[in-house]
Amino acid sequence: MLDINKIRADFPILSQKVNGKPLVYFDNGATSQKPQVVIDAISKYYQEINANIHRGVHTLSQLATDAYEISRGKIQNHINAKFSHEVLFTSGTTHGINLVTNGFASILKEGDEVLVSALEHHSNIVPWQMLCEKTGAVLRVIPMNHEGELIMEEFDKLLSSKTKIVTVNHISNALGTVNPIKYMIDKAHEVGAAILIDGAQAVPHLKPDVQELDCDFYVFSGHKICGPTGTGILYGKEAWLNKLPPYQGGGEMIKEVSFEKTTYAELPHKFEAGTPNVAGGIVLGTAIDYMNEVGFDNIQQQEKELLEYGTKRLLEIEGLKIFGTAKEKTSVISFNIEGIHPYDIGTIVDKLGIAVRTGHHCAQPIMTFFDIPGTIRASFAFYNTKEEIDIMVAAIKRAQMMLS
Known part of the structure; x- marks a missing residue:
């Protein structure tokens, strides 16, 4: 098992604040953060x-x-x-x-x-x-x-x-x-x-x-x-x-x-x-x-737990739909909330220090297939935590209340 606190200490950017809030970085599908050794x-x-x-x-x-x-x-x-x-x-x-x-x-x-x-x-x-x-x-x-x-x-x-x-x-x-x-x-x-x-x-x-x-x-x-x-x-x-x-x-x-x-x-x-x-x-x-050195078995185990936990917590939100429910899947959750544009959710949660990706993710044919303008995408890495997922879920609920 990973010593997650030790792992997170390797990444200096994870300790900073964004808009006055501790950074929660869930845009790993776009680019990962860099450890100090790099x-x-x-x-x-x-x-x-x-x-x-x-x-x-x-x-x-x-x-x-x-x-x-x-x-x-x-x-x-x-x-x-x-x-x-x-x-x-x-x-x-x-x-x-x-x-x-x-x-x-x-x-x-x-x-x-x-x-x-x-x-x-x-x-x-x-x-x-x-x-x-x-x-x-x-x-x-x-x-x-x-x-x-x-x-x-x-x-x-x-x-x-x-x-x-x-x-x-x-x-x-x-x-x-x-x-x-x-x-x-x-x-x-x-x-x-x-x-x-x-x-x-x-x-x-x-x-x-x-x-x-x-x-x-x-x-x-x-x-x-x-x-x-x-x-x-x-x-x-x-x-x-x-x-x-x-x-x-x-x-x-x-x-x-x-x-x-x-x-x-x-x-x-x-x-x-x-x-x-x-x-x-x-x-x-x-x-x-x-x-x-971190070990890909460790990485996969950590990310599997994050995917399962994140899926469970996000589905607690009323009106939330996940796109991409394949049997074989990695730590990416694309979702929308009924009646709210994904960009609006992304903008509000950013003010709370949470980085997620919104839009078509350079995959417009997928969005056309589902007949949607885009999604909110939370993509987890091995240095992320369940506590960060809780922070994101709370922020999304807050954004939903503001935009409803």
Whole structure:
């Protein structure tokens, strides 16, 4: 079991006040808070080894390069990639998805099909729409039910020899649904399709084993797992990364350049053009270390208890409806209160120091499905407490009374 007071002491922002009230931070689905060890690691990099990497023979460059590649190795071990060069540093999940869609522009042809799910974040919809417009491929959508679960029977029907890639999130950011991705990966491979998993909402809660899953691509962002903003990872199987063309041209990603012809560097540098976010890449490794020290079994147990308690307490509020009641779900509760716009609730509880997310959560098709403008989303992390949930429930009841 976690020593929750000790854990919370690791996060300096949690001790501050917002609008004169102790901060209750329930917007972890958007970004997580950062422990002191991560904050210190950023400062340490700039104070001690700030330099460009891979190109310099001087000491600082070598120290920075070593730290960057050690971090890549940490992430390789964390997700159980077969090779370190299958781990690409990106600026986040969106960057990773766009890198893959750019590569598939050279593979898809008119009439090919791309499968996305009805549960996707906009960043896993729009790039595929753009790809289909460019190539003449057809975008197909795996439907969902009213519990917020994908309908696997319909997924099975959509798969065919025309399917070239399936793209689905591991966990829904808007509803918290945990998708049956192992089943979907295996079924996609049966028809010869590749599959990309958007793990942005999954990696804060669990350790993905990309070899066991057998996915072709897995993407996530560092800022949701206690790491810096502007960091992320694209895992890709070696064979796929060798097949795809570079996403960007520039320094670092080349082997030889002449005005007649350029040859590209080997993996992973082929996809890492320009000066990267060196500090962010190094400190992402620090954040991964911290999460593993806390322990993902501990994280899952704490968040399971918060989800169950939060669901129970919120359902005590008259007129409150939860959207997303999947059997397999993580610590996200999306809800509305009858007759009140979610934005109004969010604004009032903010005045009481409570940070929740309101709106469509970059998942407008989900809101259209439920015929609602958006929801109030409380997303819990392992450093949250049941006492904070009680504070939120009291604040929502107060807001409801004010707005009724």
